[in-house]
Amino acid sequence: MNENRYRPRMRFFHPNAKGTGCALSLELLPASGGIEGCIMASLANQQTVGGVQGSERTYPTFNWEEALTVKLGFADLCKMLQVMRGESESLGDGKGLYHSSGKSNTRISMRHLVEPVSGYALDVNRTFGDGREARASILLSPWEALGLAESIAGSMSVISFGVPSARMRAEKPADGKHEAA
Secondary structure, three states: OOOOOOOOEEEEEEOOOOOOOEEEEEEEEOOEOOEOOEEEEEEEEEEEOOEEEOOEEEOOEEOHHHOEEEEEOHHHHHHHHHHHOOOOOEHHHHOOEEEEOOOEEEEEEEEEEOOOOOEEEEEEEEEEOOOOEEEEEEEEOHHHHHHHHHHHHHHHHHHHHOOOOOOOOOOOOOOOOOOOO
């Protein structure tokens, strides 16, 4: 793969003074050939708090090495859009979405919160085959969820059909039937 190639990505950073914050990274992977597109979502728990000592500022850091990454396909993204658009209060009526692999089982949940704060909670819980568990959670503000919903909606065509490219089309044959390109 060409590392110089641009891959659309957006991130949300939510550190807190307790060190229990989280960051969310979303990367768009367009459909290509026979492979469907998706958005890869990674949640990284906060590693350090950061602070200010004199004139030196230290920024919080996030544990990207142990981030929980999930592949969100067309159906997953449609269900998330329903939550962010207010058509559903939570994914899977509170049960979430389940992804299984030979090494782990992952539950992705998203729910609209009103109390004690307004926002959209995104949680990823992973159970590994050896019994270990990992969890990451981020609370997106209503404006962040709106921007995310619009970004996902805008990306659905490339997730479904890929990035259009200009190709020469064969001229229409005399019999009026088109041949496959």
